[in-house]
Amino acid sequence: MxxxxxxxxxxxxxxxxxNQHKRDIILRFIDGVKKSGDDGISHNDRNIIPADIAFIxxxxxxxxxxxxxxxxxxxxxxxxxxxxxxxxxxxxxxxNYVDGNQNKSYLRYSFDGxxxxxxxxxxxxxxxxxxxxxxxxxxxxxxxWRHSGEHILICxxxxxxxxxxxxxxxxxxxxxxxxxx
Numbered sequence: 001m002x003x004x005x006x007x008x009x010x011x012x013x014x015x016x017x018x019n020q021h022k023r024d025i026i027l028r029f030i031d032g033v034k035k036s037g038d039d040g041i042s043h044n045d046r047n048i049i050p051a052d053i054a055f056i057x058x059x060x061x062x063x064x065x066x067x068x069x070x071x072x073x074x075x076x077x078x079x080x081x082x083x084x085x086x087x088x089x090x091x092x093x094x095x096n097y098v099d100g101n102q103n104k105s106y107l108r109y110s111f112d113g114x115x116x117x118x119x120x121x122x123x124x125x126x127x128x129x130x131x132x133x134x135x136x137x138x139x140x141x142x143x144x145w146r147h148s149g150e151h152i153l154i155c156x157x158x159x160x161x162x163x164x165x166x167x168x169x170x171x172x173x174x175x176x177x178x179x180x181x
Contacts, residue, residue, distance in 0.1 A: 005039040006030065006088075007051040012058065012072045022057050025090055025107065029055060046072050048079045055088045059114045086111050089119070095138045106134060152180060 008026035017023075026042060033040030043049055046068065060073035080087040091108045113119030135141060154176060156169050167175075 003038045004052040005041070005050075006033045006053045006055055007041045007043050007049045008055040009057075009072055009076055010042055010044045011046050012056045012069050012076065014067070014069045021105075025057055026055060029090075048072075048075050050079075050083065051085065053086045053088050054080050055090070057090050059089055059091060080112075089114055095134070095140065098138050098140060106138075 006029075008030040010023060010026055013022050013026075030040035030042045041049065041051075048054075054076045056073050056076055058073065060070045060077065062074075064070045064074065077087050089110050089112075091110075091114060093106045094108070095106055108114075108121070110119035110121045154173065156173055
């Protein structure tokens with residue numbers, strides 16, 4: 001059986017990040033690759049290494065800033081597309097606002113993209129009990145869906161977040177409110 005080569009790009013993490021957790025995600029993943037018998041490389045340079053799977057923490061799109069760490073991500077994504085290989089993306093815990101210390105590490109992993117229409121999140125058959133576990137672990141409770149009342153809750157992305165596909169949050173929010181009205 002042929003070994004696969006997985007390169008984890010530590011250089012894709014913003015410099016000066018005080019949270020060792022981001023580096024540990026890549027280091028532990030690459031350690032697991034090695035333990036499984038495949039070739040795992042933790043790479044801290046900005047040059048791109050050919051790999052079967054490139055592993056990055058966070059995403060970068062065409063409109064992302066030109067900072068060194070985002071340029072690494074962009075180059076990795078581009079090289080993997082050209083070579084018809086996969087990019088494995090790990091993205092932040094959506095529940096950081098309640099778990100800032102990363103005690104539960106509910107991370108998101110996807111192949112080749114981060115949008116539901118571009119990435120594979122390996123979740124075609126979602127177990128509904130997963131939310132109950134996350135809710136218990138994070139201490140999050142949601143009210144039941146209501147069909148009556150006078151209020152509509154609109155959840156937005158943080159300013160500068162990539163999921164807005166280039167739109168400014170307030171622009172998107174105003175457009176959405178106009179559509180609802």
